[in-house]
Amino acid sequence: MTIVAVTGPFAHEVVVEAGALASLGSRVRATGAARVLLAVDRAIVASHGARAHASLTAAGCATTMIELVANEKEKTMPAVEALWSAALAASLTRRDAFLALGGGLVGDVVGFAAASYLRGVTLVQAPTTLLAMVDASTGGKTGINLRLPDGSLGKNLAGAFWPPAVVVADPDTLSTLPDREYRSGLAECIKHAIIDGEAHLAFLEASMSAIVARDPNAIAALVARSVAVKAAVVSRDPREAGERATLNLGHTFAHAFETLDGLDLLHGEAVAIGLMAAQRLAEAENPSDPARRSLAARVERLLVAARLPTSLPTPVAASAIEARMGFDKKSDGRGVRFVVPVAAGEVRYGVAVEGRSVRDALAAIGASAS
Numbered sequence: 001m002t003i004v005a006v007t008g009p010f011a012h013e014v015v016v017e018a019g020a021l022a023s024l025g026s027r028v029r030a031t032g033a034a035r036v037l038l039a040v041d042r043a044i045v046a047s048h049g050a051r052a053h054a055s056l057t058a059a060g061c062a063t064t065m066i067e068l069v070a071n072e073k074e075k076t077m078p079a080v081e082a083l084w085s086a087a088l089a090a091s092l093t094r095r096d097a098f099l100a101l102g103g104g105l106v107g108d109v110v111g112f113a114a115a116s117y118l119r120g121v122t123l124v125q126a127p128t129t130l131l132a133m134v135d136a137s138t139g140g141k142t143g144i145n146l147r148l149p150d151g152s153l154g155k156n157l158a159g160a161f162w163p164p165a166v167v168v169a170d171p172d173t174l175s176t177l178p179d180r181e182y183r184s185g186l187a188e189c190i191k192h193a194i195i196d197g198e199a200h201l202a203f204l205e206a207s208m209s210a211i212v213a214r215d216p217n218a219i220a221a222l223v224a225r226s227v228a229v230k231a232a233v234v235s236r237d238p239r240e241a242g243e244r245a246t247l248n249l250g251h252t253f254a255h256a257f258e259t260l261d262g263l264d265l266l267h268g269e270a271v272a273i274g275l276m277a278a279q280r281l282a283e284a285e286n287p288s289d290p291a292r293r294s295l296a297a298r299v300e301r302l303l304v305a306a307r308l309p310t311s312l313p314t315p316v317a318a319s320a321i322e323a324r325m326g327f328d329k330k331s332d333g334r335g336v337r338f339v340v341p342v343a344a345g346e347v348r349y350g351v352a353v354e355g356r357s358v359r360d361a362l363a364a365i366g367a368s369a370s
């Protein structure tokens with residue numbers, strides 16, 4: 001078992017342990033809650049949901065289970081209202097707890113509902129995707145999507161900082177996760193390694209084949225090591241006044257790719273291409289720096305080893321991507337700031353870059369000129 005601590009205003013522990021779902025009940029009891037609303041991703045109700053429910057009941061928690069559908073269209077107010085209604089029906093009080101068992105989507109909705117039910121109740125996160133284990137469940141951000149005036153869905157436009165009392169990450173739950181979702185989570189792990197530095201990159205290089213083969217020991221080590229990076233950054237900068245922005249490495253690009261029609265990319269796949277674009281941007285800004293060149297080559301090798309994309313699956317006009325990044329001709333980049341990886345463990349944020357460098361970076365990941 002590894003326990004990773006987040007310190008500061010959002011202090012909480014992240015327990016990483018194979019089989020930890022069995023101790024979920026006692027961990028929830030330890031928060032002081034007697035009743036718990038167990039919100040479970042519908043895809044895993046029969047498997048992990050049943051085991052979580054048994055553990056809670058065995059520990060003496062009065063448990064009400066509610067199913068959520070992990071779909072961005074469902075990450076909206078009706079789901080929050082359903083959670084509140086279920087909590088009221090089960091007479092949950094301010095001393096009780098909401099428990100999220102699922103990926104980042106379930107964690108975000110349940111966290112947001114917990115932040116405001118009776119002005120805030122205890123939240124326990126039990127992440128079941130790699131992305132949620134190393135990223136979404138830790139750090140206190142919760143949120144839902146809102147419908148924009150034009151009818152489209154605005155991602156994470158309502159939310160709250162509401163840290164969990166504890167995160168219980170059981171790598172055994174990943175056994176049922178589809179391979180594409182699993183590899184998608186690896187993109188965030190590679191991002192954390194770039195931020196963390198040499199030793200972490202070397203660890204990934206040495207273990208990537210075992211990680212891809214889903215070796216349980218390699219996965220447990222990966223989750224513990226990766227979530228520790230997020231925990232350290234969030235401990236130093238809980239509300240993203242500065243350094244927390246480094247966790248957005250690759251994401252300015254990724255968010256643009258995700259909203260392009262027809263690319264059909266999972267978040268982590270978009271992040272993988274975004275990480276490569278960020279490396280190429282760093283090189284374009286300073287082509288003679290060997291540290292940037294060598295880091296870019298290492299990141300590319302890791303992404304390939306993780307079977308993640310390093311370029312766009314179909315060519316898209318650079319201008320269309322730039323427009324989605326708010327980096328169009330009119331603004332010419334003013335206002336858009338980038339996270340730039342300059343060496344292993346040295347990631348700068350809030351960097352204003354040359355428009356030419358962005359175009360070079362986009363060309364390098366397969367964007368077309370027109």
Ligand SMILES: NC(=O)c1ccc[n+]([C@@H]2O[C@H](COP(=O)([O-])OP(=O)(O)OC[C@H]3O[C@@H](n4cnc5c(N)ncnc54)[C@H](O)[C@@H]3O)[C@@H](O)[C@H]2O)c1
Nearest residue numbers: 043070103104105106128129131132136141142173176177
């Ligand atoms: N709060 C944060 O800091 C933060 C950070 C990153 C992402 N997020 C949010 O997280 C969401 C993405 O999270 P995600 O990548 O975990 O996706 P997800 O929660 O949508 O889950 C991905 C898919 O895996 C399925 N699934 C989950 N666990 C499973 C398991 N153990 N076995 C089989 N199937 C399983 C789900 O049903 C879904 O189909 C987005 O909504 C994003 O906005 C939040």
Ligand SMILES: [Zn+2]
Nearest residue numbers: 188251267271
């Ligand atoms: Zn991400």
